[in-house]
Amino acid sequence: MFGHSPPAVARALATQAAAGLTTMLPGELLTDVGALLAGTFGLPRWQLALSASDANRFAIRWARAVTGRPRLLVFDGCYHGTVDDTLVDLRDGRTVTRVSLLGQVHDLALGTVVVPFNDLAAVERALASGDVAAVLTEPALTNCGLVPPLPGFIEGVQAACRRHGSLLLLDETHTVSTGHGGWARLHGVVPDLLVVGKAVAGGMPCAVYGFSDELADRMQAAKGAAPEGHSGIGTTLSANLLALAALKATLAEVNTPAAAQAMARGAERLQAGLQAAITGRRLPWTVTRLGARMELQFRPTAPRDAAEARGAMAGDVEAALHLWWLNRGVLVTPFHDMLLVPPMATDNDLAAVCAHFDAFLGALI
């Protein structure tokens, strides 16, 4: 999101590497990092993990521990990393274990319920059972194409959570590119738990999860009430000194409001250029954008849920487009048709992506 070796992160890592990699003790950088996380994302309390998968796993565990409820609600088409509880699909209205999983022997539907994104009535119905610890979602689905929330959807989910005693856990690992502080901060939504990974430490293995003071009290109480022993939360190298140094440098010097503005400006240009090429060729396609991130979708409007998003995928065209770009010196990560504009993208870079795209369309039709 911020380039492959942000200089501030590379410097911080070199300095820290000379002074210690890991201690298995709280590091002095924690105070600064805590303040930066609170300042950036708005929540007061934070824990660290090594990956967004782990952060989600731990956040889910806390949600079950504090509510005393067994189930998790996720949306069809979701991806939250290698977290077993979330690797489920909606098939004929039923929650089923994702068929592609390797080595899974448990029926994941026992602990998770799946409903379609943007369907508040389905959320209400699922939460009414009274056994859902948390709703885990990205503010927009970003792993099955891009499915933006309908206006008020996430706020509606939060209101339903409050009515039914469930927690709202937002995974902003991707939607952090919506703008500085992520989607929730920009939209004034304060979730019970918030996960950010991947780019949060400039590309070093590190992830964070934040929560409210009230939830922190409930977490302390749950831990205090449990017998001594393993909690199932945390790993030896979580919050190692290198991760902390990278996190501090990224939050203080790289992930800045100015960077977010540059990303949004570039993304607006790229979206306009791609959309102009589509319109010029009279194709019924669209470029759906969320802040600095966008998705070319083979349908005229943004999809409302994963079923619509899946229905608009065209694997052969995507593969041909990525190869076309690659053969002309533009390497776009071949992850469906997602594009993410970093702050250092120049107008010339973006114009080249658009010009090659236009030529591709000319060759295709």
Ligand SMILES: Cc1ncc(COP(=O)(O)O)c(C=O)c1O
């Ligand atoms: C929204 C979201 N959350 C969490 C993850 C897991 O991240 P990691 O693979 O770094 O654990 C991913 C990975 O793609 C993701 O897209």
